[in-house]
Amino acid sequence: MKIVSDRHEFQRELQHHRAKGKTVGFVPTMGFLHDGHASLMRRAREECDIVAASIFVNPLQFGANEDLAKYPRDREGDTRTLEESGVDLVLWPNDPSGMLDGGSGFNIQVGSIGEKLCGRTRPGHFDGVATIVAKLFNLAGPCKAYFGRKDAQQLVIIERLAEGFDFPIEVVGCPTVREPDGLAMSSRNSYLGSEERQAALCLSRALSAGQAAIQAGETLGSRVAEIMSEQVESEPLARLDYAACVDPESLDDLSTISGEALLAVAAFIGQARLIDNLTVTR
Numbered sequence: 001m002k003i004v005s006d007r008h009e010f011q012r013e014l015q016h017h018r019a020k021g022k023t024v025g026f027v028p029t030m031g032f033l034h035d036g037h038a039s040l041m042r043r044a045r046e047e048c049d050i051v052a053a054s055i056f057v058n059p060l061q062f063g064a065n066e067d068l069a070k071y072p073r074d075r076e077g078d079t080r081t082l083e084e085s086g087v088d089l090v091l092w093p094n095d096p097s098g099m100l101d102g103g104s105g106f107n108i109q110v111g112s113i114g115e116k117l118c119g120r121t122r123p124g125h126f127d128g129v130a131t132i133v134a135k136l137f138n139l140a141g142p143c144k145a146y147f148g149r150k151d152a153q154q155l156v157i158i159e160r161l162a163e164g165f166d167f168p169i170e171v172v173g174c175p176t177v178r179e180p181d182g183l184a185m186s187s188r189n190s191y192l193g194s195e196e197r198q199a200a201l202c203l204s205r206a207l208s209a210g211q212a213a214i215q216a217g218e219t220l221g222s223r224v225a226e227i228m229s230e231q232v233e234s235e236p237l238a239r240l241d242y243a244a245c246v247d248p249e250s251l252d253d254l255s256t257i258s259g260e261a262l263l264a265v266a267a268f269i270g271q272a273r274l275i276d277n278l279t280v281t282r
C-alpha cells in the first residue's frame, strides 16, 4: 500500500494505472475508520483492479460550533484498516490548504436539497461536502466511488453532483454496517460513554417502530414521523434533532406512503450528534 500526501501524486498514480487498463475503485473518508468504511473498501476490492482511498477531515463541512478540532483521528489504526482492507493507494494530505478551494475563493452550493433533514441544523454542511467531493472526484478521475447509505442525504447529493456535472464517476451506495445490537457504525460513536452508548439505540429503535407501523398499514407520513419521534423522546439521554418520513429521491416529507419511504432520524446523545435511516417499501 502506498500513502501519498501530495494530491497531484495521487492523481498521477491513478492516471498511470488507468493507462495500463486497470479499473479504479475509490473510497473517500475522514478517517477514524471502522468496519463500515472497511466494508466499502472490501467491496471496491471485489469490483475493481486498483483500490484508492482518501483520509481528509474536511473543515468545510463543519459548522462553527461543531466538532472539527476534536474530530477523532488514529493514524496507526487507520493504516492497519486500510492495509487489511486491500487498499493500494491512499491520499492522506498533511496540509489542508491545498485541499480546500484551491484559491478560487468559492464553494459549491447545493441549494434546497442541502437545506432539508440534516441541513436544517447544519447550514452549509452539504456545500462543504459537495465542494470536497467534487475536488476528490477530479483528483481520482474515472472510477467507481463508494459511499455508505447511513449518510443518506449525502449520498443523494453526491449522486446528483456526479450526474449533474458529468463526472466520469459511478457512485455506488453501500449498506449501513451495524453493531450486533443495531447501532449504526459511526466514527462519532467514539464520543459515547457507556450509558450514552446504550441510549444511542433509540435511533435504530425509532426506525424499527416506524417500519413496523408502515408494515401494519400506516400510510400517513406524519404519523410515522411522530411514532419515531416518540421513541427518541422516551430516551432521557437523547435530544431529538429530527425524525422524518420522506421521499428517498427528493427528501420531501411524504404525506401518504405508497411506494418507497426513507425513514430518517438524528439525535444528540451527550456530545455526539448521531444519524440513522432505513428505506421501507410498502
Ligand code: PAF
Binding pocket: 028, 029, 030, 056, 058, 061, 129, 132, 133, 151, 154
Ligand atoms: O462521509 C464522509 O466521511 C465525508 O462526508 C466525505 C464524503 C469523505 C467528504 O468529506
